[in-house]
Structure formats: C-alpha cells, structure tokens
Amino acid sequence: xxxxxxxxxxxxxxxxxxxxxxxxxxxxxxxxxxxxxxxxxxxxxxxxxxxxxxxxxxxxxxxxxxxxxxxxxxxxxxxxxxxxxxxxxxxxxxxxxxxxxxxxxxxxxxxxxxxxxxxxxxxxxxxxxxxxxxxxxxxxxxxxxxxxxxxxxxxxxxxxxxxxxxxxxxxxxxxxxxxxxxxxxxxxxxxxxxxxxxxxxxxxxxxxxxxxxxxxxxxxxxxxxxxxxxxxxxxxxxxxxxxxxxxxxxxxxxxxxxxxxxxxxxxxxxxxxxxxxxxxxxxxxxxxxxxxxxxxxxxxxxxxxxxxxxxxxxxxxxxxxxxxxxxxxxxxxxxxxxxxxxxxxxxxxxxxxxxxxxxxxxxxxxxxxxxxxxxxxxxxxxxxxxxxxxxxxxxxxxxxxxxxxxxxxxxxxxxxxxxxxxxxxxxxxxxxxxxxxxxxxxxxxxxxxxxxxxxxxxxxxxxxxxxxxxxxxxxxxxxxxxxxxxxxxxxxxxxxxxxxxxxxxxxxxxxxxxxxxxxxxxxxxxxxxxxxxxxxxxxxxxxxxxxxxxxxxx
Numbered sequence: 001x002x003x004x005x006x007x008x009x010x011x012x013x014x015x016x017x018x019x020x021x022x023x024x025x026x027x028x029x030x031x032x033x034x035x036x037x038x039x040x041x042x043x044x045x046x047x048x049x050x051x052x053x054x055x056x057x058x059x060x061x062x063x064x065x066x067x068x069x070x071x072x073x074x075x076x077x078x079x080x081x082x083x084x085x086x087x088x089x090x091x092x093x094x095x096x097x098x099x100x101x102x103x104x105x106x107x108x109x110x111x112x113x114x115x116x117x118x119x120x121x122x123x124x125x126x127x128x129x130x131x132x133x134x135x136x137x138x139x140x141x142x143x144x145x146x147x148x149x150x151x152x153x154x155x156x157x158x159x160x161x162x163x164x165x166x167x168x169x170x171x172x173x174x175x176x177x178x179x180x181x182x183x184x185x186x187x188x189x190x191x192x193x194x195x196x197x198x199x200x201x202x203x204x205x206x207x208x209x210x211x212x213x214x215x216x217x218x219x220x221x222x223x224x225x226x227x228x229x230x231x232x233x234x235x236x237x238x239x240x241x242x243x244x245x246x247x248x249x250x251x252x253x254x255x256x257x258x259x260x261x262x263x264x265x266x267x268x269x270x271x272x273x274x275x276x277x278x279x280x281x282x283x284x285x286x287x288x289x290x291x292x293x294x295x296x297x298x299x300x301x302x303x304x305x306x307x308x309x310x311x312x313x314x315x316x317x318x319x320x321x322x323x324x325x326x327x328x329x330x331x332x333x334x335x336x337x338x339x340x341x342x343x344x345x346x347x348x349x350x351x352x353x354x355x356x357x358x359x360x361x362x363x364x365x366x367x368x369x370x371x372x373x374x375x376x377x378x379x380x381x382x383x384x385x386x387x388x389x390x391x392x393x394x395x396x397x398x399x400x401x402x403x404x405x406x407x408x409x410x411x412x413x414x415x416x417x418x419x420x421x422x423x424x425x426x427x428x429x430x431x432x433x434x435x436x437x438x439x440x441x442x443x444x445x446x447x448x449x450x451x452x453x454x455x456x457x458x459x460x461x462x463x464x465x466x467x468x469x470x471x472x473x474x475x476x477x478x479x480x481x482x483x484x485x486x487x488x489x490x491x492x493x494x495x496x497x498x499x500x501x502x503x504x505x506x507x508x509x510x511x512x513x514x515x516x517x518x519x520x521x522x523x524x525x526x527x528x529x530x531x532x533x534x535x536x537x538x539x540x541x542x543x544x545x546x547x548x549x550x551x552x553x554x
Contacts, residue, residue: 041377044142048083049381055085056371056379057110059103060440061093067434074395074436084382104131111371112379114441118169118363120162124494126366127168133367134166138380145387146170149444159360159489163554169363170383170442176359177414177447178469181477182239182321183248183255183355190338191218191316202346203249203281210290213316221312228316229285230292230306232325236299239321242291243282243515244355246319249347250278252484254355257504258511259486259548266486266549268541270511271533276525277348279518286519296516300325313338322469329465337460343476353482358489365442387444393421395443398435407454414451414470422454425463486548493554496547503544510539 040051062069069075069088079085089110091099100116103109104126113132116122126132139146150157153173160167192199192209195218200206210228212218219226231242234255247253251274252260258270269275285291294302307315307326313335318326327336346352365383367376385391397403403426407419451470459468492500514532517523523532 039374039378041374041381044144044381044384047081047385049378049385050083053083053085054375054378055087056112056375056382057087057089058112058114059089059091059100059110060115061096062090063093063438063440065432066436066438067432069437072434072437073399077394078382078385078391082382082385084378109368109370111368111375113169113364113366113368115364116169116366117361118366120363120491121494121497123168123363123366124162124164124491124497127162127166128164128494130369132168133369133371133376134168135170135367135380136165136167138367138376139167139170142377142380143384143387145384145444149173149387153446155358155487155489156360158487159358160363161491163491163493163551168366170365171363172361172439172441172443172445174359174361174439174443174445175447175450177450178473179321180356180359181354181473181481182357183241183244183319184239184321184472184477185245185317185319185342186323186326186339187317187342188213188218188313188315188338189340194218194220199340199342200345201343203348206342206345207285207290210285210316211288214288214290218316219312219314223312225312225314226316227292227306227314228290229295229318230303230315231295231319232298232300232303233296236301237303237320237325240300240303240319240325242295242319243519244319245344246282246285247275247278248353248355248482249345249351250274250281250349251351252353252355252482253278254485256508257486257548258508259545260484261486261552262484264552266545266552268507268536268545270515271536271541274349274351276529279515280525282519283521283525287521291519296520307335308333317342324465329460329468330462341472341476344480352480353484354477354480356481356485358487360489383442386442389449392443392445392449395437395441396439396445397423398433402435404453411454413453414455414467419454420452486552490548490551491554492547492551496550500544500547503540503547507536507539507541507544510535 039054042049042051060069066072069090075086096117104122109131123132127134150160156173159171160169162168187199187209189199191213195212195216197209197212198205200209213226213228214224217224217226229242232240234241241255244253244255251269251272253269258268259266260269282291292298292306303318303320303326307318309315315326320326323329323336323339327333327339329336344352344354367379371379386395393404400406401424403424405422405424407413407422409418411419411422413419455467455470456464458464459471514523518525518528
C-alpha cells in the first residue's frame with residue numbers, strides 16, 4: 001500500500017509538472033503574441049521593417065565554415081537594416097534533416113524555418129496539417145520582389161505552388177548557368193588534332209573518333225593503353241552517366257523519370273524503337289572496347305586515376321558536368337587544357353538535344369503556426385529583403401572591399417558586357433570566416449546576377465574555370481536545349497506521392513538494369529527486346545504515366 005501511495009503521489013506530481021509546463025508554454029505564446037501586437041510594421045519598400053526591435057526565432061543549419069551566426073557581420077547588418085533580431089535555432093548541417101523531422105513531428109518548432117531543405121512532400125504534409133502557413137496572401141501584399149521573381153522566372157511558381165493551390169515555402173533560386181546543362185561530354189582535342197580529326201558532330205562521327213583513339217596510338221607511347229570514353233556513376237560524378245548523353249541523339253533520356261512530353265502527352269522513352277536504336281549504338285561502342293568496361297559501376301575516384309595516369313595520358317573522353325572531377329583545372333595539371341566539350345550529337349534521324357535541369361533547390365523558408373500575425377508579416381518582409389541584389393551580394397561575398405568590389409570601367413562580365421562587380425582574390429584561404437551566410441536561406445541568384453561579375457580573360461588560366469564552363473555551355477549546349485523533357489519541380493499530389501515514388505523506383509531500376517544488360521551484351525535484341533517491353537505491364541507503367549500526366553496537366 002505504501003508503494004502504491006508513493007507511485008500515485010509521483011504520478012500526481014508528474015501531472016502537475018506537465019500542466020505547469022503546458023500553461024507556461026501557453027503563457028509564453030500569449031506573451032509572445034502580446035509582445036508583437038503593438039509593433040509598427042513600416043510600409044512595403046521602407047526600411048527598417050519594424051520601428052522597434054522584433055525578435056524572430058529561426059531554424060537554420062550551422063555550417064562549420066561560419067564562426068558564429070550571432071556575431072556574423074551579415075547577421076548584424078541585416079538586423080540593423082530591418083530591426084528584426086534573429087534568435088537562432090541552429091543545428092549542424094549534416095543533422096539538419098533528422099532534427100527537422102523530429103522538430104516538426106513533436107510540435108517543438110520555432111516561428112520561422114529559414115533554411116529547412118523542405119521537400120514537396122513535407123510542404124504538402126505540414127501545410128495540410130496547419131504546421132506550415134499558406135504564404136500566398138503574404139507574398140501578394142508584402143513581398144513584391146518574390147512576386148516579381150515568380151512572374152519573371154517561368155518555372156518558379158511551379159516549384160512553389162502545391163496541388164491545393166497554396167504556397168508553403170520560398171526556395172533558394174540559384175541559376176547556375178553551366179549547371180542547367182549538366183550532361184556535358186569532354187574530349188581530348190590534342191588527340192583529335194594529332195589524328196587529323198574534327199570534333200564529332202554525329203553518332204557516326206563519334207564512332208570513327210573513338211575507334212581512332214583506340215587503334216591509332218594518339219598518346220604516342222607505342223602501347224594500346226588508350227581508353228576512348230570513360231564515365232562513372234551519377235551518384236559519384238555529376239553528369240557521369242554516359243547513357244544520358246549517348247541516348248539523347250535517339251530519344252531524350254533524363255536518367256531519372258525516363259519520361260518525355262510531346263504535344264502535352266506524357267509517355268515513357270525507354271520502351272520505344274528510338275530507345276532500342278540508342279541501346280544498339282551503345283552496344284556497338286561497348287562491344288568494340290570503345291567505352292570503358294567499368295563505366296557502369298566505377299566511382300569518380302576511378303575516373304580521376306585514369307585521367308591523371310602518368311607518364312602518358314590515356315583518357316580520350318569523359319561524360320561529366322565538370323571536367324574538374326577528372327582533372328584539376330590549374331597550371332599544376334596542364335593536361336586539363338587538352339579537353340573541349342562536344343555538343344549534343346546528331347542522331348540518325350536528325351535529333352540533336354541537350355539535357356536541362358532547373359536551378360531551384362528544395363523549399364527553404366516557411367512560417368509555422370507559432371508565428372503571430374505581426375511576425376508573419378515581418379518575416380515575409382525579411383524574405384523579400386533577402387531577394388534584393390544588395391542582400392544577396394553581401395550574404396554570399398561578405399562586406400564590400402573584402403570579398404568583392406565594384407567593377408571598374410572597361411572590366412567585362414561573363415557575357416562580354418560592362419561588369420557590375422568584381423571578386424577580390426583571397427591570398428590565404430582560412431578554414432572559417434564570419435563575413436556572410438554563404439548560401440543559407442531563401443535567395444535570388446539569377447543568371448544575370450551571377451554573370452555580372454568580372455570574367456577572367458583567359459578561360460584556361462587558374463581563375464578562368466568558371467568562364468570556361470560558361471563559354472562551353474553557351475556555345476555547345478544552350479542552343480540545343482531539349483523541348484521534350486518532363487518539367488522538374490511539378491508536384492505530385494499528396495495522395496499519389498508515395499505510390500509515384502514506389503513506381504518510379506521500381507521502373508527506373510528495371511530500365512537501368514536492362515540498359516546495362518543490352519549495352520554489355522548480356523541480353524540480345526532479337527530474343528530479349530519484346531520480353532523487356534512487355535515487362536513494363538507488370539510494373540504498372542500505365543498508372544505511373546497516369547500520375548505524372550495528371551500532375552503535368554494540373
């Protein structure tokens with residue numbers, strides 16, 4: 001009996017504590033609400049945003065390269081400009097997703113998610129539950145810069161608006177020009193010149209070039225050690241999937257959904273006759289030893305070792321978004337200067353197209369149910385300020401005179417026009433800094449902004465790699481942008497999202513497995529192609545296309 005009484009007393013105390021904590025939280029919320037009721041928010045476009053200091057608690061990652069977000073010069077500048085003080089809820093960047101999930105599921109979240117890497121599913125789920133607040137009206141009334149960006153950037157609203165018509169998050173827009181065309185193909189121009197060959201234009205040209213690389217000793221060492229075309233898995237080397245580049249002269253291959261859009265009709269690319277012809281072409285290259293035998297499975301380190309083999313270069317070409325995966329673009333590795341990009345090849349039926357990717361990350365900013373009306377308005381005004389060029393410039397580059405300066409008259413930007421800004425080279429690279437946020441939170445880095453910095457004159461020089469990527473993209477990929485890609489960023493409805501994800505995984509695995517088998521010769525086109533195509537029926541291909549068509553039509 002005594003033990004039972006002690007247990008009952010303990011439970012009673014525990015209940016009292018829980019009630020007290022709950023009341024304290026409620027009181028805290030009420031106090032928070034009261035503390036912001038009388039704050040005057042200035043008209044849109046005016047600074048500071050509020051007359052008296054308002055504190056907003058914000059969830060964000062702590063990057064190891066930033067010393068202290070509290071004392072950071074950009075944080076201080078932002079607070080001075082806006083009168084909004086940030087009470088940071090920071091988490092190590094590598095733990096951000098786990099902490100985010102726990103925080104949102106438990107209800108212990110702040111008023112503002114500043115940088116949450118919010119997936120479409122998370123935006124729909126927590127928006128539908130009322131954890132995230134709709135931003136539509138706030139953007140219309142208090143965020144003219146965000147609203148203008150949505151009108152001017154054709155894909156942006158598609159990335160932001162969920163199937164229920166609401167916007168729950170503002171993303172980071174980072175329009176990296178060369179990143180928009182990641183499936184580049186780099187070829188050894190020095191070898192081409194030695195063999196008297198031109199940069200290939202067609203699939204037949206490519207076969208001729210790769211065969212010459214293999215058989216005609218272009219590195220001149222008297223050994224048959226050349227690897228005509230190498231590659232790596234997409235997971236380890238961006239743009240490394242050679243089948244994406246080599247299939248596109250036949251039919252568009254995004255290497256992800258494997259869908260195409262023609263006349264607004266969504267269909268699968270990987271069960272067509274064009275796909276079959278592309279596989280036959282790759283099988284021909286592979287069976288004759290023109291494609292690296294490890295290209296399907298090796299990682300970026302293997303490619304790096306091939307590219308840097310000494311004393312003689314053995315790499316004829318490589319599919320990758322960035323040549324720097326294979327060769328460091330500096331004077332210590334002059335071999336990188338031998339390579340140029342090959343434009344999309346022209347296929348047997350005249351098809352020529354470059355793969356594209358949109359330049360928007362996951363959603364970053366969101367308002368939670370903890371935010372009062374005044375906090376909602378102030379936070380949206382802050383996001384709109386983050387979309388200004390001044391804020392973007394200081395956020396990424398730190399104070400003027402330290403990381404950047406205004407460009408001088410006659411300094412040209414990446415498009416050959418008068419530059420606006422010029423980066424200041426850092427003599428000694430410190431491991432940490434306290435001058436900016438790098439790329440934390442929502443922002444607007446457009447193609448125009450990124451190209452407005454002074455461009456190096458020599459794209460092959462140590463500091464000219466960015467210019468080199470820009471030029472190769474502008475000359476060899478942008479003119480051939482595909483019109484058949486399934487647009488990225490389209491939301492799958494919440495009720496279909498899990499099913500779509502499962503179907504996509506199953507169908508993509510089936511396509512990739514069979515692609516490797518047909519290219520390597522494990523499967524035969526005459527005996528196995530029809531079975532391969534009919535195999536899609538058991539994978540619910542029709543339902544997969546139906547879901548994606550519905551999302552596209554919406």
